[in-house]
Amino acid sequence: DSGVTQTPKHLITxxxxxxxxxxxxxxxxxxxxxxxxxxxxxxxxxxxxxxGEERAKGNILERFSAQQFPDLHxxxxxxxxxxxxxxxxxxxxxxxxxxxxxxFFGPGTRLTVL
Amino acid sequence: xxxxxxxxxxxxxxxAIVQINCTYQTSGFYGLSWYQQHDGxxxxxxSYNALDGLEETGRFSSFLSRSDSYGYLLLQELQMKDSASYxxxxxxxxxxxxxxxxxxHILP
Numbered sequence: 001d002s003g004v005t006q007t008p009k010h011l012i013t014x015x016x017x018x019x020x021x022x023x024x025x026x027x028x029x030x031x032x033x034x035x036x037x038x039x040x041x042x043x044x045x046x047x048x049x050x051x052g053e054e055r056a057k058g059n060i061l062e063r064f065s066a067q068q069f070p071d072l073h074x075x076x077x078x079x080x081x082x083x084x085x086x087x088x089x090x091x092x093x094x095x096x097x098x099x100x101x102x103x104f105f106g107p108g109t110r111l112t113v114l
Numbered sequence: 115x116x117x118x119x120x121x122x123x124x125x126x127x128x129x130a131i132v133q134i135n136c137t138y139q140t141s142g143f144y145g146l147s148w149y150q151q152h153d154g155x156x157x158x159x160x161s162y163n164a165l166d167g168l169e170e171t172g173r174f175s176s177f178l179s180r181s182d183s184y185g186y187l188l189l190q191e192l193q194m195k196d197s198a199s200y201x202x203x204x205x206x207x208x209x210x211x212x213x214x215x216x217x218x219h220i221l222p
Contacts, residue, residue, distance in 0.1 A: 002156065033210070042201060042214040043157065056208035090156060102147070103210065105156040 003027065004093050004106035012112045018079040021109045025072055025093030031055075032074040033103060034066055037088040049074055050096070078111070086113045116140045118202055118213035125219040126192055134187045134216045136202035146178050146185040147203040151215070157201065160187070192220055 003026035013019055025032050034046040045058035049068035060066075063081075068074040078085060088110050092103035118138045126132035136146065145164035149157040163169055163178035163185060175188040189196055199215040 002158070035212075043203075043212040045209045045211065048208050050208070058209055092157075102159045102162060105158065107156050 002104040002106065004091060004104050006089075006091055006106035006109050008109060009107065010110050010112075012114065013081060014114055015081055015083060017081050017113075018077065019081065019111065021076040021078070021089055021091075021111075023074045023076070023091030023093075023106055025074070025091075026104055028095065029093035029104070030072065030096050031094045032068055032072070033092045033094075034074070034076050035090045035092065037090060037108075038086075043090065046076070081113045083113050086111055116204075116206070116211055118204060118211060120200075120202055120213040120216045122214065123217045123219065125221065126189075127221050128192055128194060130192050131188065131190045132192060132218065134189075134200050134202075134218070136185050136187075136213055138183050138185075138202070138204055140204050140206055140211065142206055143180065143183075144205050146176070147205065147210070148176055148187045149201045149203060149212075150198050151201065152198045160200075189218075194220055194222065196220060 005024045007022045030051045033048045035043040037043050046060045047066045048056040052068050063079050066076045088108045090108045092105045094103045120136045147162045148160040151157040161176040168177045173190045178185040197220045199217050201212050201215045203210050203212045
């Protein structure tokens, strides 16, 4: 158990819908990262938040957005969902933005868009 | 551009040694990380090399050559539970770039 929690574990929805994925980092970690992993693909970096502020963006679609709240939990919002958005979404946390060498991953949310 | 190249699959025999290579092209370099991911599971951190040389942690070792933009993960005394995907990754500018992963198959 990494100490990072993600909810829900599974999500099934329809095209055009909007969903919110939630992540709680390890106690004491200030940084939260979001990744997308499609079938047999690597981890695609989406976005990084540090202590409530956006620090870096990857190839995140405009339909996707995220935020980190004062209690440091983070939410990833996916809207106007398409079939191709079906994937595993992981969040990871680290102590601070300098500790890019070790990230602790949550169990992931498996999103299925029908 | 930024890229990490690693073989898509490697097969080895239980009890043997296997090496998974990773070459990288990045603008700016701080170090090379390795993660393990079992099917259906989350990635877990294995090692990080910031300096050239070999880092050993139990049965796993990781090597880095900054001049060659190359690193590898060495797994010794392979066990069936080592069957997984292995990703190299480079932290960069507040984000981390992952390779596409190497699936390790272990034969009994």
